[in-house]
Amino acid sequence: xxxxxxxxxxxxxxxxxxxxxxxxxxxxxxxxxxxxxxxxxxxxxxxxxxxxxxxxxxxxxxxxxxxxxxxxxxxxxxxxxxxxxxxxxxxxxxxxxxxxxxxxxxxxxxxxxxxxxxxxxxxxxxxxxxxxxxxxxxxxxxxxxxxxxxxxxxxxxxxxxxxxxxxxxxxxxxxxxxxxxxxxxxxxxxxxxxxxxxxxxxxxxxxxxxxxxxxxxxxxxxxxxxxxxxxxxxxxxx
Amino acid sequence: xxxxxxxxxxxxxxxxxxxxxxxxxxxxxxxxxxxxxxxxxxxxxxxxxxxxxxxxxxxxxxxxxxxxxxxxxxxxxxxxxxxxxxxxxxxxxxxxxxxxxxxxxxxxxxxxxxxxxxxxxxxxxxxxxxxxxxxxxxxxxxxxxxxxxxxxxxxxxxxxxxxxxxxxxxxxxxxxxxxxxxxxxxxxxxxxxxxxxxxxxxxxxxxxxxxxxxxxxxxxxxxxxxxxxxxxxxxxxx
Numbered sequence: 001x002x003x004x005x006x007x008x009x010x011x012x013x014x015x016x017x018x019x020x021x022x023x024x025x026x027x028x029x030x031x032x033x034x035x036x037x038x039x040x041x042x043x044x045x046x047x048x049x050x051x052x053x054x055x056x057x058x059x060x061x062x063x064x065x066x067x068x069x070x071x072x073x074x075x076x077x078x079x080x081x082x083x084x085x086x087x088x089x090x091x092x093x094x095x096x097x098x099x100x101x102x103x104x105x106x107x108x109x110x111x112x113x114x115x116x117x118x119x120x121x122x123x124x125x126x127x128x129x130x131x132x133x134x135x136x137x138x139x140x141x142x143x144x145x146x147x148x149x150x151x152x153x154x155x156x157x158x159x160x161x162x163x164x165x166x167x168x169x170x171x172x173x174x175x176x177x178x179x180x181x182x183x184x185x186x187x188x189x190x191x192x193x194x195x196x197x198x199x200x201x202x203x204x205x206x207x208x209x210x211x212x213x214x215x216x217x218x219x220x221x222x223x224x225x226x227x228x229x230x231x232x233x234x235x236x237x238x
Numbered sequence: 239x240x241x242x243x244x245x246x247x248x249x250x251x252x253x254x255x256x257x258x259x260x261x262x263x264x265x266x267x268x269x270x271x272x273x274x275x276x277x278x279x280x281x282x283x284x285x286x287x288x289x290x291x292x293x294x295x296x297x298x299x300x301x302x303x304x305x306x307x308x309x310x311x312x313x314x315x316x317x318x319x320x321x322x323x324x325x326x327x328x329x330x331x332x333x334x335x336x337x338x339x340x341x342x343x344x345x346x347x348x349x350x351x352x353x354x355x356x357x358x359x360x361x362x363x364x365x366x367x368x369x370x371x372x373x374x375x376x377x378x379x380x381x382x383x384x385x386x387x388x389x390x391x392x393x394x395x396x397x398x399x400x401x402x403x404x405x406x407x408x409x410x411x412x413x414x415x416x417x418x419x420x421x422x423x424x425x426x427x428x429x430x431x432x433x434x435x436x437x438x439x440x441x442x443x444x445x446x447x448x449x450x451x452x453x454x455x456x457x458x459x460x461x462x463x464x465x466x467x468x469x470x471x472x473x474x475x476x
Contacts, residue, residue, distance in 0.1 A: 111461075112454075112457060112458070114451060115448075115457055116451070138458070140455075213353055213354070216350075217378075219349065219350060219353055219464070222346070222458070222460070223346060226458075227464060227465055230448070
């Protein structure tokens with residue numbers, strides 16, 4: 001179907017998906033660009049496709065319309081409305097994010113999690129929205145290859161412990177060196193400024209810090225999470 | 239001095255510092271927030287300070303003025319005009335960035351470089367501007383603790399080789415495992431999409447890749463650079 005009016009109800013709906021409340025209500029989100037659309041197609045999550053160049057897509061629209069629905073300065077030729085990802089059972093190594101706020105960091109972490117064989121990411125209630133467009137872009141499509149859960153971290157950690165997981169918290173101050181076991185690991189990364197909440201830190205079995213020069217107080221949260229997942233990947237798999 | 243008019247010439251000048259050409263002409267840039275101002279003061283780089291709360295600063299301005307000169311949505315109470323960093327001689331480990339484009343990545347990399355004892359970062363001519371406000375923010379003030387150079391990478395690499403540096407290129411495809419020597423190392427990281435340019439790759443002595451699951455084609459450039467600097471730090475110092 002061809003749409004040329006910015007006032008079209010479909011266009012208004014696509015624009016409304018910039019709003020988290022609308023996304024949550026309808027359990028869909030918008031992705032932009034071939035790469036992300038293809039990743040979503042592989043997982044059967046595409047509801048409808050929108051294009052400025054191909055009449056083979058569900059909707060053929062003007063550049064002005066794409067501009068309006070896009071979250072980017074340089075707009076893509078194609079976009080798609082996708083269903084929210086399905087939650088799966090927890091298996092393999094887990095990354096727990098306690099109050100992570102920056103969407104770019106979450107996207108980067110999702111990309112690294114897939115790279116280093118962490119199958120599940122658990123977000124605390126107060127973490128950034130998974131379907132924020134910056135998260136999706138920074139994940140480079142890896143969001144479709146990961147099991148992402150959201151909920152009360154205390155409940156999740158107790159469940160993980162019951163399943164035999166070792167819970168490893170992270171600190172920016174010195175803690176003694178630990179060896180990663182071959183058991184399933186749940187690694188906890190905290191908020192960019194405040195770190196891990198005290199009640200969550202208290203539930204951890206072991207603590208890990210990344211040694212660094214004193215001039216630098218801490219690393220970017222995405223970098224810290226990635227380095228530690230890489231270390232676990234090295235210790236367990238390589 | 240108190241300023242209340244948005245039309246004031248000083249205000250217009252501070253706003254103009256959002257423009258790279260003006261920054262380059264005057265060799266100054268704007269930083270926002272206590273933390274960055276304090277880091278700049280330590281290095282004697284502050285030209286003038288601007289505040290919405292304290293009359294002790296050089297300029298006492300309204301919130302509307304701060305809003306106008308700020309690059310952030312939630313404005314800071316204080317800002318400062320700072321001189322460009324002075325270039326120093328190359329010493330210690332070096333990170334070379336070939337066409338890095340994302341300002342957040344550069345800021346993150348600068349932060350990690352200071353953390354992992356890389357003293358110098360060399361930017362290719364086509365890399366993102368060091369004084370882009372997003373670079374400065376993402377560096378968390380670490381920009382003031384690093385020697386940053388910009389120029390023709392081929393010239394720099396030849397100079398580094400003459401000084402006995404080992405030049406290590408990075409690839410996203412498999413290369414055989416290497417051991418880091420105790421010699422000074424120059425690590426080369428490429429553009430986010432295209433990697434390292436062929437003529438630069440050909441100048442490298444060794445190549446390093448980060449092993450990862452096949453589902454993920456590559457890591458975020460800031461993450462990749464940080465992981466490799468951390469590996470060098472581990473091999474040489476810890």
